[in-house]
Amino acid sequence: MNEALLEVKDLTVKYVTDLETVHAVNRISFSLGRGQTIGLVGETGAGKTTTALSIMRLLPERTGKVTGGEIRFAGQDLLAMPEHEMQAIRGEKIAMIFQDPMTSLNPVMTVGDQIAEALDLHNDQGRSREQIQERVDEVLSMVGIPPQRKSEYPHQFSGGMKQRVVIAIALACEPELLIADEPTTALDVTIQAQVISMIRELRDRLQTAMIMITHDLGIVAQTCDNVAVMYAGALIEIGSAEDIFLGGDHHPYTVGLFGSIPNLRSKAKRLTPIPGLMPDPTHLPEGCSFSPRCPHATEQCRTAPPAVYTRGSHRICCHLFADREGWKEDA
Amino acid sequence: MYRYVIKRLLLMIPVVLGVSFIIFTIMYFIPGDPASNILGVGASPEAVAQLNEELGYNDPFIVRYVNYISDAVLHLDLGTSYQNKLPVTGEIAKRLPVSATLAFGSIMLSLLIGVPIGVLSAVKQYSLWDKIPTGLALLVAAMPAFIIGMLLMLVFSLQLGILPVSGVTQGLKSYILPVISLGLPYGARQLRFTRSSMLETIRQDYVRTAKAKGASQKKTIWGHAMKNALMPVITVAGTSFGALLGGAIATESLFGLPGLGTYISDGIKLKDVPAVLGGIIVFALLFSLVMLAVDLSYAFVDPRIKARYAGRR
Numbered sequence: 001m002n003e004a005l006l007e008v009k010d011l012t013v014k015y016v017t018d019l020e021t022v023h024a025v026n027r028i029s030f031s032l033g034r035g036q037t038i039g040l041v042g043e044t045g046a047g048k049t050t051t052a053l054s055i056m057r058l059l060p061e062r063t064g065k066v067t068g069g070e071i072r073f074a075g076q077d078l079l080a081m082p083e084h085e086m087q088a089i090r091g092e093k094i095a096m097i098f099q100d101p102m103t104s105l106n107p108v109m110t111v112g113d114q115i116a117e118a119l120d121l122h123n124d125q126g127r128s129r130e131q132i133q134e135r136v137d138e139v140l141s142m143v144g145i146p147p148q149r150k151s152e153y154p155h156q157f158s159g160g161m162k163q164r165v166v167i168a169i170a171l172a173c174e175p176e177l178l179i180a181d182e183p184t185t186a187l188d189v190t191i192q193a194q195v196i197s198m199i200r201e202l203r204d205r206l207q208t209a210m211i212m213i214t215h216d217l218g219i220v221a222q223t224c225d226n227v228a229v230m231y232a233g234a235l236i237e238i239g240s241a242e243d244i245f246l247g248g249d250h251h252p253y254t255v256g257l258f259g260s261i262p263n264l265r266s267k268a269k270r271l272t273p274i275p276g277l278m279p280d281p282t283h284l285p286e287g288c289s290f291s292p293r294c295p296h297a298t299e300q301c302r303t304a305p306p307a308v309y310t311r312g313s314h315r316i317c318c319h320l321f322a323d324r325e326g327w328k329e330d331a
Numbered sequence: 332m333y334r335y336v337i338k339r340l341l342l343m344i345p346v347v348l349g350v351s352f353i354i355f356t357i358m359y360f361i362p363g364d365p366a367s368n369i370l371g372v373g374a375s376p377e378a379v380a381q382l383n384e385e386l387g388y389n390d391p392f393i394v395r396y397v398n399y400i401s402d403a404v405l406h407l408d409l410g411t412s413y414q415n416k417l418p419v420t421g422e423i424a425k426r427l428p429v430s431a432t433l434a435f436g437s438i439m440l441s442l443l444i445g446v447p448i449g450v451l452s453a454v455k456q457y458s459l460w461d462k463i464p465t466g467l468a469l470l471v472a473a474m475p476a477f478i479i480g481m482l483l484m485l486v487f488s489l490q491l492g493i494l495p496v497s498g499v500t501q502g503l504k505s506y507i508l509p510v511i512s513l514g515l516p517y518g519a520r521q522l523r524f525t526r527s528s529m530l531e532t533i534r535q536d537y538v539r540t541a542k543a544k545g546a547s548q549k550k551t552i553w554g555h556a557m558k559n560a561l562m563p564v565i566t567v568a569g570t571s572f573g574a575l576l577g578g579a580i581a582t583e584s585l586f587g588l589p590g591l592g593t594y595i596s597d598g599i600k601l602k603d604v605p606a607v608l609g610g611i612i613v614f615a616l617l618f619s620l621v622m623l624a625v626d627l628s629y630a631f632v633d634p635r636i637k638a639r640y641a642g643r644r
Contacts, residue, residue: 056543058539058542058543062456062457084547087545087546087547088545089545090542090543090544090545091543091544091545091546092545095543095544096543098536098539098540098543100536103535103536103537104536104537104539104540105537105540106537106540106541106555106559107537107559107633107634107635108558108559108632108633108634109555109558114540117541117544117546117554118544118545121544121545121546121550122545153634153635155634155635155638156638166540169540169544170543
C-alpha cells in the first residue's frame with residue numbers, strides 16, 4: 001500500500017438526543033491509499049453512511065457527535081479543522097455522491113448552475129465565467145449528458161440522468177477522494193450497471209481514491225481493492241478483495257452475508273438469510289454485537305468484546321480466530 | 332403560460348358573480364326599503380312609494396340583480412349611496428387608494444419582519460435567537476390588531492405626540508401607526524410560517540449536497556434553501572391579503588381612515604345597500620387578482636410549476 005490518503009482511526013460516532021444515545025459507529029479504523037478503492041459493506045443501519053458523513057464533517061449538527069478517534073486526510077486532522085478550512089476541502093478534495101438522486105439536486109436551480117457552483121466555490125485557478133461554463137460542458141459530456149441540457153432543471157431528467165448530474169457535481173473539481181454512498185440503490189437494475197461502470201471508468205481516468213458504500217457485494221467485487229464489512233457500527237472484517245471473496249476464513253457475519261445472495265454456480269435451492277435482526281444501536285450487547293445471531297456464539301462471545309486477529313492484510317474481529325492457525329492477535 | 336393567465340382571468344368572472352349574487356341576496360332580505368332610507372323619517376308614504384318605484388325596488392329579485400350587474404359591467408355603475416347620494420363607484424375610487432396603501436404597507440411590513448427573523452430562528456433553532464422571536468410572535472399574533480393600534484396610539488400620538496391619532500391629513504405619516512398595528516400580527520404569522528418552512532427545507536438532501544460542494548452556511552441558506560422555502564411564504568402573504576382586507580375594517584375605523592373598510596362598515600350600520608354591495612364586490616375582485624398574482628409568482632420560484640402551467644391548456 002502506498003502512502004495513505006485517508007486514515008480513520010478508532011472513529012466513534014454517537015447520535016445523542018434527549019431520549020436516547022445511538023451508538024452509530026464504534027471504534028472503526030481503516031486506511032485508504034491514493035487511487036485506491038475501499039468497499040464499505042453492511043446492512044442498513046450498520047453505520048456506513050455515518051462513517052462517510054463523519055469524514056465529510058456533515059453529521060447532523062445538533063445530534064451527531066464524533067466522540068473519539070481521528071480522521072486524517074493527506075496528513076491533516078479533519079476533525080480538528082476549523083469549519084472554513086473544511087469548506088475548502090469539501091467538494092474540492094473530498095466529494096460525495098449521495099444515495100438518492102431524486103432528492104439530492106436542488107429542484108429550482110438548473111443542473112448547469114449546480115455544477116458551476118462547485119467550480120465557483122473552489123475557483124483557485126481564477127477561472128472566468130466562460131471558462132467555468134466550458135468546464136461544466138466538459139464535465140457533463142464526461143458523464144454522458146449532452147452539454148446543451150445544462151440549462152434544464154432536475155425534474156426534466158430521469159433518475160439515472162440525475163445521478164449522472166450528481167456524479168458530475170462531485171467530480172467537477174477532480175477530488176482526490178470520492179465517497180459514493182450507495183450510488184445505485186435508488187436506480188433501476190439496468191441503469192445501476194451503467195452508472196457503476198461509469199463511476200469505475202471515471203475513477204480510473206481521474207486516479208481518484210474512492211470509498212464505495214453499498215450492500216451489494218456484486219458492486220464491491222467489481223470496483224474495490226479492499227473491503228470492510230461493518231456490523232452494528234463496528235468493523236468486523238477488513239481485507240483485500242481477494243481475502244474477502246476468495247479466502248476461506250471469514251467472520252461468521254460475512255459468511256452469512258454471502259449466504260444471503262444468490263449464486264449462479266452453486267446448486268442451493270434456497271438462500272440462507274441470517275436469522276434475527278441487527279441489535280438496537282441504543283443498547284448494544286455487551287460482548288460481540290453479532291453474538292445474538294451467530295451460530296458459533298459461545299459464552300465468551302456474549303460477555304467479552306472480541307479482539308482483532310490478523311493474517312497478512314486480512315483482519316477479523318471474532319473470538320473464533322483466537323487459536324486458529326496462521327492468525328495472530330493484533331496488538 | 333399566457334393561456335393559463337387568460338384562463339384564470341376568465342375564471343374570475345364566475346367567482347365575482349357568485350360573490351355579488353350571495354351579497355345581493357343577503358342584502359335583499361334586510362328589512363327596510365331604499366326610499367325611506369333616502370328620504371328619511373319625515374317623508375310622506377306617497378313620495379316613498381314613488382321613489383321606490385323609480386329605483387326599481389318593486390321589480391322582482393332576479394330583474395333587480397340583472398339590472399344591478401349589467402349597470403356595473405356596462406357602465407361601471409354600482410348604484411348610488413343612500414347615505415350621501417353620491418355614486419358608489421366614485422366613492423370607491425376615492426377610498427381604494429387609502430385601503431390599498433394600508434394593505435400593501437402591512438403586507439410589506441409583515442414580510443420585512445417575518446421572513447428575515449423566521450429564517451434566523453430556523454437556522455438557529457432552539458437557541459435564544461429562535462426562542463425569543465417565536466415567543467414574541469406568539470404574543471403578538473394572539474393580540475387583535477385594534478389592541479395593538481390603541482397601545483400605539485396611546486404611546487406615539489397621545490404621550491409623545493409625534494404621529495397623528497387619526498385621519499390621512501398628514502400624508503404617509505398618517506399611515507405609520509395603522510400599518511404597524513395591522514402588519515405586526517401578520518408579521519408574527521409570517522415569521523412562524525417562514526421558520527417552519529425553512530426548518531423543513533434545510534433538512535432536505537439538496538441542502539446537504541450544497542454543503543458537500545463546500546458551500547458555506549450562508550450560501551446554502553440564501554442560495555439553495557431560501558427559494559425553495561419561499562412557496563409557503565408567498566401563499567401566506569397572499570391569503571393574508573384577504574384577511575387583511577377584513578381586518579382593515581377594524582383598523583380603518585380605529586384610526587379614522589377614509590378607506591373601503593370604513594365605507595363598508597358605515598354602510599352596514601346605515602343599511603346603505605349599494606355601498607356595502609359595491610365595496611364587497613371590489614374586495615372580492617381584488618382578492619381574486621391577488622390570488623392570481625400569488626399563483627403566477629409560484630411559476631417564477633419553481634420551474635416545475637412553470638412547466639405545469641405551460642403544459643395546461
